[in-house]
Amino acid sequence: MGRKPAGKTLKHALLERLMHYYYYVTEKKAKNDGDAVSSQEIGSFLTMDDTLVRKDLAAIGVRGYPRVGFKAEEVKDAIRNVLGFDHTYKAVIVGAGRMGGALASYTDFSNYGLRVVAAFDLDPNKHGIFIGSTSVQSMENLEPVIEQHNVRLAILTVPAEPAQAIAERLVKAGVQAIWNFAPVTLTLPGDVVVRHEHISVGLAELAYHLKTAQEERLDPDEADASPADTA
Amino acid sequence: MGRKPAGKTLKHALLERLMHYYYYVTEKKAKNDGDAVSSQEIGSFLTMDDTLVRKDLAAIGVRGYPRVGFKAEEVKDAIRNVLGFDHTYKAVIVGAGRMGGALASYTDFSNYGLRVVAAFDLDPNKHGIFIGSTSVQSMENLEPVIEQHNVRLAILTVPAEPAQAIAERLVKAGVQAIWNFAPVTLTLPGDVVVRHEHISVGLAELAYHLKTAQEERLDPDEADASPADTA
DNA sequence: TAGATTGTTAATCGATTAACAATC
DNA sequence: TAGATTGTTAATCGATTAACAATC
Numbered sequence: 001m002g003r004k005p006a007g008k009t010l011k012h013a014l015l016e017r018l019m020h021y022y023y024y025v026t027e028k029k030a031k032n033d034g035d036a037v038s039s040q041e042i043g044s045f046l047t048m049d050d051t052l053v054r055k056d057l058a059a060i061g062v063r064g065y066p067r068v069g070f071k072a073e074e075v076k077d078a079i080r081n082v083l084g085f086d087h088t089y090k091a092v093i094v095g096a097g098r099m100g101g102a103l104a105s106y107t108d109f110s111n112y113g114l115r116v117v118a119a120f121d122l123d124p125n126k127h128g129i130f131i132g133s134t135s136v137q138s139m140e141n142l143e144p145v146i147e148q149h150n151v152r153l154a155i156l157t158v159p160a161e162p163a164q165a166i167a168e169r170l171v172k173a174g175v176q177a178i179w180n181f182a183p184v185t186l187t188l189p190g191d192v193v194v195r196h197e198h199i200s201v202g203l204a205e206l207a208y209h210l211k212t213a214q215e216e217r218l219d220p221d222e223a224d225a226s227p228a229d230t231a
Numbered sequence: 232m233g234r235k236p237a238g239k240t241l242k243h244a245l246l247e248r249l250m251h252y253y254y255y256v257t258e259k260k261a262k263n264d265g266d267a268v269s270s271q272e273i274g275s276f277l278t279m280d281d282t283l284v285r286k287d288l289a290a291i292g293v294r295g296y297p298r299v300g301f302k303a304e305e306v307k308d309a310i311r312n313v314l315g316f317d318h319t320y321k322a323v324i325v326g327a328g329r330m331g332g333a334l335a336s337y338t339d340f341s342n343y344g345l346r347v348v349a350a351f352d353l354d355p356n357k358h359g360i361f362i363g364s365t366s367v368q369s370m371e372n373l374e375p376v377i378e379q380h381n382v383r384l385a386i387l388t389v390p391a392e393p394a395q396a397i398a399e400r401l402v403k404a405g406v407q408a409i410w411n412f413a414p415v416t417l418t419l420p421g422d423v424v425v426r427h428e429h430i431s432v433g434l435a436e437l438a439y440h441l442k443t444a445q446e447e448r449l450d451p452d453e454a455d456a457s458p459a460d461t462a
Numbered sequence: 463t464a465g466a467t468t469g470t471t472a473a474t475c476g477a478t479t480a481a482c483a484a485t486c
Numbered sequence: 487t488a489g490a491t492t493g494t495t496a497a498t499c500g501a502t503t504a505a506c507a508a509t510c
Contacts, residue, residue, distance in 0.1 A: 009443055012436065013477085019432045023416055038491065046416065049479060054492065066485045066492045083435045084442035098333035103430075105329050108414060112434050152441055176444065177437045183339060185254055185277065193440040195433050199334075201250045202426050203343050204314045205243065206408045209424040210383055211315035212240055213407065244501085269467065280503060285468065297468045297509040 010059070015083070017056055020046055022079045025072045038069035085112050090151045091179075094166055095158035096121040096129070096136045099181055103155055104132030116155075118145045122162065146173040157181045167194075241290070246314070248287055251277055253310045256303045269300035316343050321382045322410075325397055326389035327352040327360070327367045330412055334386055335363030347386075349376045353393065377404040388412045398425075 010018075024042055029035070039057070043050035057070060062078045064070045080086055093100050096119050103109075104116055119136045121127065126136045137145070145151070154175045158166055163182035170178060177193040180186055186194055241249075255273055260266070270288070274281035288301060293309045295301045311317055324331050327350050334340075335347055350367045352358065357367045368376070376382070385406045389397055394413035401409060408424040411417055417425055 010439065011477095015436050015439060016432055019429060019435055020416060023414065023429075027415065040491080045418070050491095051479060051493095052477090055478090055494090058493070064492050067490050068486085069491070082439070084438045085435070087438065087442060089438055089441060098329070098336050102329035102333045106430075108431065109434060112431055113438055114434060153437060177441050179433060179437055183254065184258065185251060187276070191444075193437060193444070195437050197430070197433050198250060198254075199337075199428070200339065200343055201247055202410060202428050203340060203345060204250055204316070205246050206384060206410055206424060206426050207315045207318065207320055207344060208241065208246060208313070210320060210408050211318060213422075213424070242501095271467080281467095282469095282503060283501090286470090286502090289469070295468050298466050299510085300467070 010082070014056060014059065017046075017048075017052075018060065018079050018083065021053070021056070021075060022083075025075050025079075029072055029076070035072045036065075036069040037072050037075065039064070041069070083112075087113050088115050089113050089153050090115050090117045090149050091153040091155055092117060092142070092146060092151050092175075093119040093131070093134075093155045093157060094121075094139075094142070094170070095156060095182075096123075096126045096131050097157060097159075100155070100157035101131040103157065103181075104134065106132075114153075117149045117151060122158070142169065143173045146170070146175060150174075152176045153179065155179045155181070160184045241313070245287060245290065248277075248279075248283075249291065249310050249314065252284070252287070252306060253314075256306050260303055260307070266303045267296075267300040268303050268306065270295070272300070314343075318344050319346050320344050320384050321346050321348045321380050322384040322386055323348060323373070323377060323382050323401075323406075324350040324362070324365075324386045324388060325352075325370075325373070325401070326387060326413075327354075327357045327362050328388055328390075331386070331388035332362040334388065334412075335365065337363075345384075348380050348382060353389070373400065374404040377401070377406060381405075383407045384410065386410045386412070391415045 021042060024045055025037060028037065039050040039053040042053045054064065057064065057075065057078075060078050060082045062070060062074055091114055093104055093116055100119065104119060116132060116134055118141075119131050119134050120139050120142055121136050122139055124138070127138055129136050152175060154170045154177070156163060156167060156178055160183050163180070163184050164186055167178055167180070167186045167188060171188055171192055176191075178186065178188070179195050179197060181197045181199065183198060183200060185196060188194055252273060255276055256268060259268065270281040270284040273284045285295065288295065288306065288309070291309050291313045293301060293305055322345055324335055324347055331350065335350060347363060347365055349372075350362050350365050351370050351373055352367050353370055355369070358369055360367050383406060385401045385408070387394060387398060387409055391414050394411070394415050395417055398409055398411070398417045398419060402419055402423055407422070409417065409419070410426050410428060412428045412430065414429060414431060416427060419425055
């Protein structure tokens with residue numbers, strides 16, 4: 001499973017919160033709404049404790065100013081820095097379906113350093129068409145392109161069935177991180193970073209909350225009952 | 232902010248784990264790979280403790296069989312049941328861009344009870360085109376359609392700028408849950424369920440891990456140093 | 463039966479929050 | 487200065503894991 005890094009690695013939840021701070025500060029700057037933010041301001045916007053905001057910012061080395069707050073610019077820079085937005089990450093997209101196309105065209109990603117250098121699809125009918133600004137190639141070229149461009153990141157937007165096999169091929173060719181949109185859980189060596197973007201999880205969660213809200217409306221006093229059917 | 236439900240509501244992390252279990256059992260059944268699963272088997276596949284798996288399943292009312300494990304079918308049914316996959320959730324999509332199109336065409340969602348009844352876009356040029364199996368309508372029809380179909384769920388795939396205003400319009404028209412793909416954090420009344428699908432968070436996280444891995448390779452002994460620049 | 467696996471209580475761990483002193 | 491806000495230590499809370507008895 002590869003050795004664990006020495007406890008330095010920032011945790012998922014923290015990274016996610018940092019992104020929320022980043023959005024907030026960026027929007028604030030766009031609105032020209034002063035150049036200082038207080039931890040309380042961020043906290044109440046995101047409905048979280050202001051102490052946690054201060055801790056998080058301290059963890060990435062941002063210092064605040066008593067009586068003033070944090071400089072928006074400094075917060076932004078520190079997050080960019082820690083998350084590596086100023087590096088450029090070359091990536092390939094495998095799977096030129098609608099999701100692949102949507103991601104390839106998402107220009108916003110370039111703000112975060114992503115540069116899609118090639119796209120591939122199993123289906124020969126797709127070869128030559130453009131998604132984003134790259135044309136789709138045959139899977140035969142996968143390994144040569146990855147090696148030539150020294151690509152370390154792959155975006156996987158194929159159907160469930162071929163996903164595992166393609167992921168293994170990507171890793172063998174040198175890819176170190178996979179952003180997986182296929183609805184399967186990939187099994188890969190421990191030193192490969194995998195992010196499962198199981199989009200249905202979001203849907204399931206919303207559906208669950210809708211259902212729960214409705215049931216509470218129907219019988220408000222059952223709110224404490226076991227979630228399983230009583231039958 | 233609306234009253235808090237009485238502690239019954241399942242937590243985000245648990246729901247996410249349930250989905251992973253669901254994928255696993257579903258794939259296992261597809262492979263015709265026996266009809267019992269042990270907590271250990273699931274745990275080692277997902278690299279998590281088997282006790283947690285048992286706790287989670289207990290929490291949704293599934294009982295295992297000593298010496299056997301859990302019946303795959305029962306696990307699947309319980310999860311479907313708790314997450315409400317057998318309900319049908321009518322939804323509208325607002326924003327017929329690429330992401331909207333990709334989601335509208337994602338037939339997999341029907342497994343989870345989603346039924347897209349209409350799609351809207353601000354751009355008149357898009358009106359009449361099809362995404363998935365629904366044609367795109369003018370935003371003028373938003374409120375009437377929501378009311379007529381009694382829609383409670385909206386998928387928001389518009390750009391950042393109009394997102395907040397449209398979300399408010401949706402809520403006013405009766406929508407109770409919003410699945411937000413716009414890269415902004417929406418501010419809405421506390422009884423509206425919002426799921427922010429900030430796709431860039433995934434990218435940021437991968438980029439961060441890639442960067443960290445690379446730095447460790449460059450100077451393996453600095454692995455404990457402060458994440459902030461030393462300069 | 464013996465042995466594997468569940469179910470559950472108790473112990474541990476980590477993350478969040480509360481309290482408050484330090485700072486400008 | 488007085489007062490607002492940070493920075494940090496200590497207390498709390500909740501989630502995960504360890505241990506082990508119950509079960510078939």
